[in-house]
Amino acid sequence: MAALAVEGSMPQVRTAGPDFRIELIHDWEEAAAKLEGAMAQGRATPFQNPHWLGAWYHCFASNEAARPLIVVISDARSRDVVAILPLVVRMQRGLRIAEFAGSADYNAPILGPAANGSPAETAAWWRHLCRELARLPGGCDLVRFRKMPAAMDGQANPLAGLPGVQPSALTGHLVRVGDDYDAYRYSLEKTVRKELERSWRVFTKHDGAGFRQVREIDEALRTFAALEVQQSARMHDLGRSYSLDEENSTAFHRELIVRGLVNGYVILTALTCGEETVASLLGIRTGLHYVMVRIGNAGKAWSNCSPGRLVIERTMAMLHADGVRTFDFSVGSYDYKRRFGVSDVALIDLTAAVSWRGWPVIIRDRLRRSIRRA
Numbered sequence: 016m017a018a019l020a021v022e023g024s025m026p027q028v029r030t031a032g033p034d035f036r037i038e039l040i041h042d043w044e045e046a047a048a049k050l051e052g053a054m055a056q057g058r059a060t061p062f063q064n065p066h067w068l069g070a071w072y073h074c075f076a077s078n079e080a081a082r083p084l085i086v087v088i089s090d091a092r093s094r095d096v097v098a099i100l101p102l103v104v105r106m107q108r109g110l111r112i113a114e115f116a117g118s119a120d121y122n123a124p125i126l127g128p129a130a131n132g133s134p135a136e137t138a139a140w141w142r143h144l145c146r147e148l149a150r151l152p153g154g155c156d157l158v159r160f161r162k163m164p165a166a167m168d169g170q171a172n173p174l175a176g177l178p179g180v181q182p183s184a185l186t187g188h189l190v191r192v193g194d195d196y197d198a199y200r201y202s203l204e205k206t207v208r209k210e211l212e213r214s215w216r217v218f219t220k221h222d223g224a225g226f227r228q229v230r231e232i233d234e235a236l237r238t239f240a241a242l243e244v245q246q247s248a249r250m251h252d253l254g255r256s257y258s259l260d261e262e263n264s265t266a267f268h269r270e271l272i273v274r275g276l277v278n279g280y281v282i283l284t285a286l287t288c289g290e291e292t293v294a295s296l297l298g299i300r301t302g303l304h305y306v307m308v309r310i311g312n313a314g315k316a317w318s319n320c321s322p323g324r325l326v327i328e329r330t331m332a333m334l335h336a337d338g339v340r341t342f343d344f345s346v347g348s349y350d351y352k353r354r355f356g357v358s359d360v361a362l363i364d365l366t367a368a369v370s371w372r373g374w375p376v377i378i379r380d381r382l383r384r385s386i387r388r389a
Contacts, residue, residue, distance in 0.1 A: 081116075191358075214325045
């Protein structure tokens, strides 16, 4: 497992004109300790969270493959945080590319208390940030930010208005449920609703069959191990490219469970029958928002009760009763998501050159878009 890159030098700090201060930190634990208050109050997607990022940097970031770079933009006078960008710099085809860390379904800056979101503010600190990225030891050639929502937590993503922003090839999928969960259930197509009711009846006819939230870490790690085996078998049966069973990915998700289960950030639910895990669902929760991250089920032996869809619906009902109102099926277009009545959420990408080496990539991307539009 790759280790976190630890820098022995002090963070680099620059004054970006009269208004902003840019700090570049190469160690996540140092940044997290320093910015604990700002991150707790910040507005971001559920993935730009200390538990998710801490686990990811710990398991994936290394000097050889991916160098951590946490960018902190502050008001030059008050020192209040404007934005935090948890990044990593990778070497790819001879280019040093800055991108969001976390291997997340959604990426965005963490907006601090001093962010006003104005285009003028963003343009000012962005211009200076690109300059500082180019001046990094070893350099940086390209910024590539993918899968960004245009807004998060009720506030616009300031990066959405910058030059170089394009629609993403991927979309998010949300279900927003009001206070009456039964009203949501009856909004589904009748065949979908009846199938879920039938599946629950069939499943619960088995002695010892039930649904539960897993709250203890040891049990959660055992349940997740079953999820990994089931999900891997399913994806390989379908002949799809699959990398979540690689060592670093397994270590990351286990670290995430250890860090986030007890305090309710990580939600792990399961259909079980005796000692068997029939289906399980790993998700994350921040406030009223829940995101589904990984799902697995026991396959053909239990196909008569559609355990994958059933564990989703049982989880939604449980979390709705606990106050969750937004259920996020994340990226990836699958038919089962449509059955739950998802709405598409457009995402955006941003690519920008910060050195002359990055410009050929920008020009090539523009030519491709022109050809597609022709």
